[in-house]
Amino acid sequence: MKQYGAEFFGTFWLVLGGCGSAVLAAAFPGVGIGLLGVALAFGLTVLTMAYAIGHISGCHLNPAVSIGLWAGGRFPARQLLPYIVAQVLGGIVAGGVLYVIASGKAGFDVSAGFAANGYGAHSPGGYALTAALVSEVVMTMMFLLVILGATDARAPKGFAPLPIGFALTLIHLISIPVTNTSVNPARSTAVALYVGDWAVSQLWLFWAAPVAGALLGAAVYRVIGKADPA
Numbered sequence: 001m002k003q004y005g006a007e008f009f010g011t012f013w014l015v016l017g018g019c020g021s022a023v024l025a026a027a028f029p030g031v032g033i034g035l036l037g038v039a040l041a042f043g044l045t046v047l048t049m050a051y052a053i054g055h056i057s058g059c060h061l062n063p064a065v066s067i068g069l070w071a072g073g074r075f076p077a078r079q080l081l082p083y084i085v086a087q088v089l090g091g092i093v094a095g096g097v098l099y100v101i102a103s104g105k106a107g108f109d110v111s112a113g114f115a116a117n118g119y120g121a122h123s124p125g126g127y128a129l130t131a132a133l134v135s136e137v138v139m140t141m142m143f144l145l146v147i148l149g150a151t152d153a154r155a156p157k158g159f160a161p162l163p164i165g166f167a168l169t170l171i172h173l174i175s176i177p178v179t180n181t182s183v184n185p186a187r188s189t190a191v192a193l194y195v196g197d198w199a200v201s202q203l204w205l206f207w208a209a210p211v212a213g214a215l216l217g218a219a220v221y222r223v224i225g226k227a228d229p230a
Contacts, residue, residue: 003079006057010049011090014061017188018042019115020098022180039172043182047165054161062184063087063207068144068214072221074151084186091190099194114150115189116199117182117206125177129205135178136209137216139171143183144217153223181208183213 021041025033033041050059058075060066063084069075102108116122119132127135146167150160168183175181182188188206192199 003057003084006053007060007083007086008090008093010053010057010059011061011087011186011190012094013049014042014045014184015091015094015187016098017045018151018187018213019095019191020101023098023102035176036173039169039176042172043167043169046168047161050161050164056182057083059161061087061172062210063186064140064184064210064214065144065147067211068140068147068218071215071218072144072148074148075169086185088189091186092193095190095194098191111197113180113200114191114195115180116195117180117188118199118202119179122198122202123178124180127178132179133209135175136182136206137213139175139181140183140210140213141217141220143167143171144214145221148194148218148221148225154227179206183210185210 018038020040022032022038026035026038045186046059046061049061053059058069060083065086066075066080066083070077071082099114101112102114103110113122119127119129123132145159146163149155150163150227171183172181175183185207186202192203192206
C-alpha cells in the first residue's frame with residue numbers, strides 16, 4: 001500500500017505541477033512562463049518526485065511507464081493494475097484541486113482547454129490525428145529508452161532522476177505544439193474528465209499511443225541494452 005500511495009501522490013504532483021503551470025502561469029500577463037516554463041515544470045515534477053519516492057515505488061507516475069517497465073522485465077505483472085489505478089486516481093484528484101484554484105478567477109472557462117491534450121482542431125498547432133499519433137508514440141518510446149537506460153544496473157548510481165526529468169522536459173519542448181504533450185494516460189485523463197466533450201472523445205489516443213510507444217521502447221531496449229556475454 002505504501003507503493004500505491006507513493007504513486008498516487010507522485011502523479012498528483014505531476015498533474016498539479018505540470019498542468020497547473022500550463023493553466024495558471026503559462027500566459028500570466030507580463031511574466032507568463034510560456035512553453036519553456038511548462039516544459040520545465042513537467043520535468044521538475046518527475047525529477048523531484050524521483051528523489052522523493054523513487055526508493056518507495058520506483059516513481060512511475062504514468063501507466064505507460066509501468067507497462068513499459070513490465071514489458072522490459074523490470075516490473076511484476078501483479079502490480080500493474082494497482083499502480084495504474086493509483087496513478088489515474090492521483091491525477092484526477094490533482095485535476096480537481098487545479099479546477100478549484102483556476103475557477104477562482106472571474107471568466108474562467110474550462111472548455112477553453114484546461115491543459116487537455118488534443119489533435120485536429122484541439123491541437124495547439126492544428127496538427128492532424130496522424131501527426132499526433134506519431135508524435136505520442138515516438139516521444140513515449142524515447143522516454144522509455146531513457147528510463148530503462150538510466151535505471152539499468154550498469155548505469156551510474158544515483159543520477160537516474162536527472163536524465164529522466166530532462167528527457168520529459170525535452171519531450172514537452174518538442175511536442176507541446178502538436179498535442180499539448182501527453183506521453184502519460186493518467187495526466188491526460190486527469191484534465192480531460194473536467195473538460196468533458198471533445199477532450200473525453202479524443203482521450204483514446206492518449207491512452208493508445210503512449211502505451212504503444214512504451215511497448216516499443218521496451219522492445220528496443222531489450223535488444224540494444226542486452227548485456228554482452230561474459
